[in-house]
Amino acid sequence: MATKDLLSPLPGTFYRKPSPDAPVYKSEGDTVKKGEIIGLIEVMKSFHEVHADADGTITAFHADNEDAVMAGQPLATLAI
Amino acid sequence: MTRQIKTLFIANRGEIAVRIIRAARELGLKTIQAHSLADAESLAVRLADEAVNIGPPSAAKSYLNVEAVVAAAVASGADAVHPGYGFLAENARFAEAVEAAGLVFVGPTPQQIRMMGDKVSALEAAIRAGVPTVPGSKGRVETPEAAGVVVDRIGFPVMIKASAGGGGRGIRVATSRDEFDRLMPQASAEALAAFGDGGLYIEKFIASSRHVEVQVLGDGYDVVHFYERECSLQRRRQKVWEEAPAAMLPADVRSKLCQSAVDLAKAVQYRGAGTIEYLYDDTTRDFYFLEMNTRIQVEHPVTEMITGFDLVREMIRVSMGEKLRMKQSDIAIRGHAIECRINAEDPTQNFMPAPGLIESLVVPGGAGVRFDSLLYQGYTVPPFYDSLLGKLIVWDEDRASAMTRMARALGELKIGGVKTTRGLHRALASDPDVQAARFDTQFLERWLEKHSNQCVE
Known part of the structure; x- marks a missing residue:
């Protein structure tokens, strides 16, 4: 099965859930549709959604909630 | 009671940290710059005498962490803390913790921060001091x-x-x-x-209002004002362009407005630099209290330019227990000043934030031009904090010449490597309504619907 890395579109802080008390958007093993939200990037106090760019199954997350990430850094791997 | 301080701990970042270091150095104080892991290479860290890491990049775990900041200030041997603006500047618990640790807090008392930070108690204080508030039912109407x-x-x-x-x-x-x-x-x-x-x-209901605000400085006994600023050009309630004085304010209204700010600050025996914000209706010439900010503000330089006083230096002095060094009659308006906030944002892409490497930098100069910034060539602007890179401030004899000078200075400013709001300001500086000071607090958002494509670098 092919895999694809989902890259951070922006530098900033990665969030896997919409608010501190909410459950994560997606867990490892979850299936996603193209365009579905898998997390948020906070950059300079504004929040931007991170969308899956293909249908697939998340096999791994490479960044934890509240991790600092760079643009282009892999956030998750999808089996497609 | 005066208490001479020797070492100032700066519990902030960015351009205001640089501003505070400069003022402290002129007062002969040693400076210790607090910084997160992401700010180890900041201009403030480079300029300060010493620097202390206070935590990870996330502001919640560094600049907003009361315990970590106070512990670092105490361990550094500093005898005073300057909170800047934002972060913990208006956090009464922080001011209390600084004082409880035996350090001077460069700002008002915790009680003053608490009173003015709460909307209801601030409004009550304004009414007691005779400051006009928006007329209304002052509470719910039952029938x-x-x-x-x-x-x-x-x-x-x-x-x-x-x-x-x-x-x-x-x-x-x-x-x-x-x-x-x-x-x-x-x-x-x-x-x-x-x-x-x-x-x-x-x-x-006030259909069209302007944002005017009065700068005050108190020593705990006496209060003076440094006249007003106008900050009507806002986007999403964030100020973008500020001026001093307010162009459309008649002289008799100005004196009433400034006196009301002094009355309020005196009523609470205010200590430090503060700003009282108002809505101003220029059809009726009425002004109404909005809120009081108990800190130095981003746009303080326009006031410094028209009055000639260094507000950051003075706020440090009064925090040491010194009396005000100026009388009200010593403070006069001379000329006109404008400030443009240069943010790392792309105005043509809905103000998308644009952190990154500053590949090149040309800073404007010449008469009446000031650039307060966190920039140096080769610096990487981190993505974790707000997008303010710097403030371009100009002074000139009158508003029309200040507009011309601002356009000239914006033309010289070159920031290579990241998108900035310079293009927005160039377009605003050449807009006929802005040139005529015909604007209210909704002007900029309406203007951007038509003109955002003109805001190119």
Whole structure:
């Protein structure tokens, strides 16, 4: 099965859930549709959604909630 | 009681940290710059005498962490803490913790921060000091008859608001008694459905208002003002362009406005630099108290340019227990100043943030030009904090020449490597309405709907 890395579109802080008390958007093993939200990037106090760019199954997350990430850094791997 | 300090701990970052270091150095103080892991290479860290890491990049774990900041300040051997603006600057618990640790807090007392930080207690303090507030019911109206009495007193147009509401929901504007009688039951039903509480209150509706604010400085006994600024050009309630003085303010209104700010600050025996913000209706020439900010503000340089005083230096002096060094009669307006906030944002892409490497930098200069910034060539602007890179400030003899000088200085400014709001300011500086000071607090958002494509670098 092919895999694809989902890259951070922006530098900033990665969030896997919409608010501190909410459950994560997606867990490892979850299936996603193209365009579905898998997390948020906070950059300079504004929040931007991170969308899956293909249908697939998340096999791994490479960044934890509240991790600092760079643009282009892999956030998750999808089996497609 | 005066207490001479020797070492100042700067519990902030960015351009204001640089500003504070400069003022402290001129006072002969040693500076210790607090920084997160992401700010180890910041200009403030490079300029300060010493630097202390206070935590990871996330502001919540560094600049907003009261315990970590106070512990670092104590361990550094500093005897005073400057909070800058934002972060912990208006956090009464932080001010208390600094004082409890035996250090001087460069700002008001914790009680003053608490009183002015709470909307209701600040409004009550303003009313007690005789400062005009937006006319209205001052609380909920329980019956249609009671509502009628209020509108007879304040006149139309009025705004009907849900007591439990927020974010603009449940607000209606009535321009006549007929409309008011029709809208009141609707508003009450909607408030009940939306918030489970049908309570309403009524306020005078001010269709078009300007944002004016008065700079004050107090030593705990006496208070002086440094006249007003106008900050009507805002986007999403963030100020973008500021001026001093306010171009459209008649002289008699100016003196009443500034006196009301002094009255309020004196009534609370204010210590430090503070700003009282108002709505100003230039059709009726009425002004209304909005809130008081108990800190130095981003736009303080325009006031410094027209009055010639260094507000950051003076706020440090009064924090040491010194008396005010100037009388009100020593403070006069000379000329006009404008500040443009240069943010790392792309105005053509809905102000998308644009952190990154500063590949090249040309800073404007010449007479009457000041650039307060966090920039140096080769610096990488981190993505974790707000987007303010610097403030371009100009002074000139009058507003028209200050506009020309601003356009000239913006033309010289070159920031290579990241998108900035320079293009927005160039377009604003050449806009006929901005040149004529014909704007209110909604002007910029309307203007951007038509002109954002002109805001190119």
